[in-house]
């Protein structure tokens with residue numbers, strides 16, 4: 001059985017590794033000429049770390065990650081409004097949480113694909129799917145085409161052609177806010193306890209995730225009704241005008257990050273869908289479910305897909321259709337719940353009503369975060385062999 005994976009991002013590479021480890025013949029087709037490392041960083045929560053351990057790269061990931069301890073929430077004036085104990089989450093889920101730069105996670109995945117001898121074909125930009133007697137073939141812009149027993153569509157959230165092919169529509173939904181993201185490094189700053197800092201304002205948010213004592217990735221977010229053209233020369237002045245009256249650390253981070261390394265993202269997600277497969281094509285990762293960054297789970301769920309899909313295929317080795325149905329059934333509810341949870345948190349964080357935001361911050365201060373941790377552990381363990 002040969003398997004072709006479209007898209008060499010987090011979902012595509014992790015699925016290639018999981019399948020190859022079980023002896024499947026697998027190749028990856030990526031549109032870019034090299035691995036894509038755009039984006040700042042990711043928290044690999046314990047559910048993702050479970051999968052990284054199964055892929056044989058958790059130790060490598062640990063070497064270039066931060067062992068984050070707490071997620072501390074603040075108002076935009078720096079007042080503490082709650083603290084979530086990540087060490088307790090790790091204890092309940094029995095795996096660590098790691099903050100990592102996106103480029104380092106991709107690099108760990110790439111090194112593993114190389115070690116396993118997986119072929120990655122770069123400059124293979126999918127342009128077309130076609131049907132022939134219930135089997136699908138794929139064309140690339142370089143004129144080449146492929147046919148495989150299984151085609152995995154893991155071509156991301158913004159223009160997934162595999163989602164368009166399977167589901168008939170692939171239009172992402174703009175959720176009304178921008179994220180400027182970047183990586184900040186400064187020897188004079190000491191993120192001593194490696195805790196996430198999450199500042200909530202009115203229609204604005206600033207999050208800082210340390211990956212080491214002197215390095216953090218960050219995201220400044222703000223409501224924007226419409227999508228406009230971006231101009232990278234203006235990113236710092238845009239950020240400064242939004243966050244100059246927030247705690248000093250934000251100004252230091254904004255001004256201390258090279259402008260060329262800041263990205264401005266109009267944030268989109270997708271409505272959950274029921275249809276994840278057609279003929280011999282199956283979707284996974286963001287092309288199947290793409291929650292907002294406020295869910296904190298996009299990459300983690302793409303990693304979970306890799307592990308689940310491989311198991312479903314192994315259990316249904318003579319019946320691919322069954323494997324697809326089983327995988328979809330296993331994954332649909334959990335990923336839909338995460339998408340809707342991401343939207344709910346975004347609508348609260350980016351609310352523009354001052355009164356609402358004051359009440360929200362008060363509610364956060366009065367929240368029993370121990371209960372929140374237990375709920376997160378239960379929700380994120382769902383479907384995985386992690387008892388908590």
Ligand SMILES: Cc1cc2nc3c(=O)[nH]c(=O)nc-3n(C[C@H](O)[C@H](O)[C@H](O)COP(=O)(O)OP(=O)(O)OC[C@H]3O[C@@H](n4cnc5c(N)ncnc54)[C@H](O)[C@@H]3O)c2cc1C
Nearest residue numbers: 007009010011031125126155156285286293297298299300
């Ligand atoms: C601002 C922002 C912050 C985020 N922060 C977090 C976070 O903190 N934690 C977290 O868990 N998740 C986070 N995410 C989500 C996470 O990045 C994604 O969920 C994750 O990357 C999904 O993996 P994927 O492989 O499905 O897609 P991607 O990683 O996007 O990979 C898709 C791949 O497909 C390739 N491709 C696309 N089209 C084609 C084509 N036509 N032909 C061939 N190849 C193609 C792309 O080049 C890319 O390499 C964030 C997302 C955003 C937008």
